[in-house]
Amino acid sequence: xxxxxxxxxxxxxxxxxxxxxxxxxxxxxxxxxxxxxxxxxxxxxxxxxxxxxxxxxxxxxxxxxxxxxxxxxxxxxxxxxxxxxxxxxxxxxxxxxxxxxxxxxxxxxxxxxxxxxxxxxxxxxxxxxxxxxxxxxxxxxxxxxxxxxxxxxxxxxxxxxxxxxxxxxxxxxxxxxxxxxxxxxxxxxxxxxxxxxxxxxxxxxxxxxxxxxxxxxxxxxxxxxxxxxxxxxxxxxxxxxxxxxxxxxxxxxxxxxxxxxxxxxxxxxxxxxxxxxxxxxxxxxxxxxxxxxxxxxxxxxxxxxxxxxxxxxxxxxxxxxxxxxxxxxxxxxxxxxxxxxxxxxxxxxxxxxxxxxxxxxxxxxxxxxxxxxxxxxxxxxxxxxxxxxxxxxxxxxxxxxxxxxxxxxxxxxxxxxxxxxxxxxxxxxxxxxxxxxxxxxxxxxxxxxxxxxxxxxxxxx
Numbered sequence: 129x130x131x132x133x134x135x136x137x138x139x140x141x142x143x144x145x146x147x148x149x150x151x152x153x154x155x156x157x158x159x160x161x162x163x164x165x166x167x168x169x170x171x172x173x174x175x176x177x178x179x180x181x182x183x184x185x186x187x188x189x190x191x192x193x194x195x196x197x198x199x200x201x202x203x204x205x206x207x208x209x210x211x212x213x214x215x216x217x218x219x220x221x222x223x224x225x226x227x228x229x230x231x232x233x234x235x236x237x238x239x240x241x242x243x244x245x246x247x248x249x250x251x252x253x254x255x256x257x258x259x260x261x262x263x264x265x266x267x268x269x270x271x272x273x274x275x276x277x278x279x280x281x282x283x284x285x286x287x288x289x290x291x292x293x294x295x296x297x298x299x300x301x302x303x304x305x306x307x308x309x310x311x312x313x314x315x316x317x318x319x320x321x322x323x324x325x326x327x328x329x330x331x332x333x334x335x336x337x338x339x340x341x342x343x344x345x346x347x348x349x350x351x352x353x354x355x356x357x358x359x360x361x362x363x364x365x366x367x368x369x370x371x372x373x374x375x376x377x378x379x380x381x382x383x384x385x386x387x388x389x390x391x392x393x394x395x396x397x398x399x400x401x402x403x404x405x406x407x408x409x410x411x412x413x414x415x416x417x418x419x420x421x422x423x424x425x426x427x428x429x430x431x432x433x434x435x436x437x438x439x440x441x442x443x444x445x446x447x448x449x450x451x452x453x454x455x456x457x458x459x460x461x462x463x464x465x466x467x468x469x470x471x472x473x474x475x476x477x478x479x480x481x482x483x484x485x486x487x488x489x490x491x492x493x494x495x496x497x498x499x500x501x502x503x504x505x506x507x508x509x510x511x512x513x514x515x516x517x518x519x520x521x522x523x524x525x526x527x528x529x530x531x532x533x534x535x536x537x538x539x540x541x542x543x544x545x546x547x548x549x550x551x552x553x554x555x556x557x558x559x560x561x562x563x564x565x566x567x568x569x570x571x572x573x574x575x576x577x578x579x580x581x582x583x584x585x586x587x588x589x
Contacts, residue, residue, distance in 0.1 A: 440454050
């Protein structure tokens, strides 16, 4: 192979070393962008024809050829030459084989710099739309479970210690809220992704009278990435995209961790369906929450993708540098990791059986209604800090005697503080404690019912 066989080879006297070619070749990674690359090329060719930069007949030939190349990719019959560097050159090379020299006109007024920036933005836009739909699917599964568990009492936790009783539906709606912020982050990122860099060329624009707005409109971009240097150099949107998926995976990992804990014998709150668990090769009794553990483990890959993207770009001067070739792998990895995890979580959560009696019994232990006793005294004029101390002594008394708060009677409570009345005893029941809540967004049944209605409306959109 001579140097002139490469699209940039005119000024070189010797070919690229085979090791260097293998090291720099990105086709096996960026071939995934074939749809985006061909869509961008069709829009570019049609704009060139509309502007009179290339002949209309050649445009028709180019577009027909590109559609043929697309068919080959989708059929799995496309074969790239061993020396082709990337998806852009693979498409152009095959196009030229199909239609002859007219294929060489496609790259007029365009660089691979603005071409790849366009391709990746088109990919990210579609990826965000896919992820948003999958987040919605998980939220709907969670909402369906919450609607069934509106009377199920469970212990709420802080520091992984029993804290206060809550409704299971309330806890599940916390998952919905977390996921909704992930959805919002992705949609907000989409606004900055959906700006067209096409027409920036290598970095300085082009002397041809191109119509950047025409290609932007044809490709569904909202607006232009105006500055030609920034258009080809910008990777902050790629970082933001990857960060949004890393945060999404952190959310899914936290939910997965709860599924792991809740499904243990020690908690016994849920049973995950057999189709989403595995066994042990040596211990016949085991039922392992492997899918939840894998979601939790693969969150690290998404965080790694973000670290890779940040590290790659942090020291790069403007405009394009070959380092930027390395943005595709973490971009794809972050998306794949997030979307696969969402699919798994939707299936796994839908398989859950809730062990309501175990949840309720656990909520009735561990002095989880102690805060209600402190609030009771505060509402009757005892300063909260003093009330806190009184109830702390009550809990200490119970702990020393292996009692639960439910075991106390009025006389015993009044021995600690005479402000206690008979109505305080009712607050020792977890469900009564839950119903006693007044604040907006609390675990009170009326607030949970209101939240369920709001989520039904939101997820129906």
